[in-house]
Amino acid sequence: MNIRKNIAISENGFIFNPLTGDSFSVNETGLFILQKLKEGETRETIMKTLQDEFELDANSAEIDLNDFLSMLKSYQLTEYEDA
Amino acid sequence: MKMRNITIGVTGLNNIDSPGPGIPVIRALKESTAFDVRIIGLSYETLEPGIYMHELVDKVYQLPLPTAGTPMLKERLQYINNKEKLDVIIPNFDAELHSFIKIVPWLREELGIATFLPSHDSFEERQKSELNKFGERYGVTVPASYMISQVSELKKLEEEIDYPMVIKGRYYDAYIASSIEQATSFFYKIIAKWGYPVIVQEFVTGTEVNVTALGDGKGSCIGAVPMRKLYITDKGKAWSGISLEDDKLMQIAHTIIEKSRWRGGCELEFIKTRKEEYYLLEMNPRFPAWVYLANGCGQNHAEALVKMALGEEVKPFTSYKSGKMFVRYSYDMIVDISEFEKISTTGEME
Numbered sequence: 001m002n003i004r005k006n007i008a009i010s011e012n013g014f015i016f017n018p019l020t021g022d023s024f025s026v027n028e029t030g031l032f033i034l035q036k037l038k039e040g041e042t043r044e045t046i047m048k049t050l051q052d053e054f055e056l057d058a059n060s061a062e063i064d065l066n067d068f069l070s071m072l073k074s075y076q077l078t079e080y081e082d083a
Numbered sequence: 084m085k086m087r088n089i090t091i092g093v094t095g096l097n098n099i100d101s102p103g104p105g106i107p108v109i110r111a112l113k114e115s116t117a118f119d120v121r122i123i124g125l126s127y128e129t130l131e132p133g134i135y136m137h138e139l140v141d142k143v144y145q146l147p148l149p150t151a152g153t154p155m156l157k158e159r160l161q162y163i164n165n166k167e168k169l170d171v172i173i174p175n176f177d178a179e180l181h182s183f184i185k186i187v188p189w190l191r192e193e194l195g196i197a198t199f200l201p202s203h204d205s206f207e208e209r210q211k212s213e214l215n216k217f218g219e220r221y222g223v224t225v226p227a228s229y230m231i232s233q234v235s236e237l238k239k240l241e242e243e244i245d246y247p248m249v250i251k252g253r254y255y256d257a258y259i260a261s262s263i264e265q266a267t268s269f270f271y272k273i274i275a276k277w278g279y280p281v282i283v284q285e286f287v288t289g290t291e292v293n294v295t296a297l298g299d300g301k302g303s304c305i306g307a308v309p310m311r312k313l314y315i316t317d318k319g320k321a322w323s324g325i326s327l328e329d330d331k332l333m334q335i336a337h338t339i340i341e342k343s344r345w346r347g348g349c350e351l352e353f354i355k356t357r358k359e360e361y362y363l364l365e366m367n368p369r370f371p372a373w374v375y376l377a378n379g380c381g382q383n384h385a386e387a388l389v390k391m392a393l394g395e396e397v398k399p400f401t402s403y404k405s406g407k408m409f410v411r412y413s414y415d416m417i418v419d420i421s422e423f424e425k426i427s428t429t430g431e432m433e
Contacts, residue, residue: 006328008406018328018405020290021311076357 001069002079003037020076029054033068043069086119090167091389092196094125095175095369096133096140100413101318104175106132107375109139111385114378118389123167127176129427135418142167145430149179156182157189164194171197171392173385175369177254180206199392201300201346201368209343209366211282212253221342223335223363226285226354237266240283249284252277257319259286284364289356291364292327294336295374297384299391300346304337306384306400308377313408321373321411326380328405335361348374348388373409380404 008016013031015024026034032053036046043065050061072078091112095105105124112120124133124140127148134143144163147155163169172190174183183190184203190196200206209217211228218225226249229240240248241263250269251257254277260266266283273281296307309332314323336351348370354362370384377384380403387397426432 016406021313021325021327 001037001043001073003034003072004077004079007034007038007077009034009038015077017075017077022075024075024077029064030068033065034072037072086115086117088121089118089170089389090121090123092123092125092163092167092169092172093140093175094127094146094173094179096124096126096131096136096143097128098132098136100316101320102372102411103131104370104372104374106136106139107372108173108175108370108385109133110375111378111383112389113139115383115386115389117386123163123169125163125172126426129423132416134426134432135416135422141433143426143432145426146179149176149182153182153185157186160186160190160196161194164196169194169196171199171389173388174198174200177368180368197392197394199300199347199388201349205343205345206368209368210253211251211365212280214282214363214365217343217366218363221339223339224360225363226287228282228284230280230282231270232279232281234267234270237263237270237283244283244285247286249286251282251284253280253282287354287356287362287364289354289362292329292332292353292355292361293321293324293371293373294332294351294353295348295371295377295384296336296340296345296351297348297387298340298343298345299397300344302341302344303399304340305387305391305397306377306382306403307333307336307340308380308382308403309333309336310373310376314410321409323408323410324373324376326376326403326405326407331359332361335363339363339366348384376407376409377403379409380407 006018013026033046047061047065093105093109095103097103098106109122121141124143125146126134126143127146133140147159174180184200184206187198187200190198212230214225214228227244247259247261249257250260250266252273258269260269270281292309292311294307294309297305299305309327309329310324311327312321312324316322350367350371352365354364374384382400382403390397
């Protein structure tokens with residue numbers, strides 16, 4: 001999943017999507033994932049680093065990450081994909 | 084750089100909850116780096132707030148309503164020009180544009196007043212009732228639209244388009260109907276206010292995005308800034324909005340302005356679907372009331388229009404800032420009755 005290139009992410013977790021004009025606030029975990037996505041990390045790598053950084057088990061990390069990624073998609077923060 | 088003194092007549096001083104573009108245009112002109120402007124406000128009603136904004140409007144004259152016809156308008160403009168020596172006039176109302184377009188040569192030759200308006204043909208081809216043809220001609224996707232004059236035609240249209248459908252007036256107003264009963268009621272409401280025909284349009288689901296743009300009439304788009312409404316009034320007007328960065332939308336807007344050889348300011352209204360398709364809903368033939376946002380984004384469209392009206396070459400703007408917001412507010416001015424008396428009885432006020 002690719003985050004849109006021009007999404008602006010501030011240090012305190014304020015997200016601005018200049019394509020849609022939407023803005024959001026995310027917590028520390030959300031900001032962590034977004035930064036990793038922006039750096040081009042894969043879903044697998046992000047899941048692993050999430051586990052390490054926040055001391056999560058694999059199952060919780062996967063559920064939380066999938067949840068967050070589908071939210072990003074529904075808010076059009078990711079590149080448009082057909083289907 | 085030495086600023087040039089210039090006198091500009093501006094209409095659309097109705098800075099109300101459904102505002103005209105006059106005051107935003109004046110604010111942009113006052114911030115011009117090329118001109119030192121004296122603003123002559125041209126009003127139609129005595130309670131247009133701009134009449135009383137003395138820091139923006141230097142003098143005001145009432146104009147006859149467009150229904151009075153062009154001879155009355157010409158007579159009044161001649162009187163105003165004798166006193167003020169206008170260099171440029173910027174009309175900002177849809178309903179008055181037809182009359183102003185008609186008298187462009189007379190304004191230029193007889194009074195020496197410059198304008199920068201679309202031709203009669205350009206003005207007509209983007210009318211709401213012509214949207215299908217306009218879309219076809221310039222390769223822009225538009226929602227299916229049908230013009231009807233009888234309520235019975237609504238029933239037939241149920242075979243062509245699904246509910247909800249949009250019921251629109253020829254010049255203004257739009258309602259979303261979810262049943263034949265609602266559609267019928269809106270049909271009568273529209274004809275009572277705006278007359279025939281009524282436009283029935285396919286409802287496209289998505290987000291409304293708008294573009295304020297300026298064309299040079301020779302096939303160049305001089306400036307364009309896209310915006311999404313963030314807060315909408317009960318009349319559907321933007322009370323707050325934000326400039327966007329949307330390359331596809333900008334490409335479509337540029338294509339429309341360039342191919343139609345649009346001359347002057349305009350507003351393009353689109354619906355963007357979840358699949359990132361853009362449907363052109365309307366092309367308004369003048370600056371929108373939110374045009375001052377373009378100035379805030381680095382494109383002073385009003386100043387560029389004045390330069391072109393004066394015959395100067397203007398290079399297209401190449402960039403603008405996204406993420407700039409406008410937030411409107413209401414403000415009560417305290418006005419002495421003597422001012423109201425002056426504009427009501429003499430039709431002019433300093």
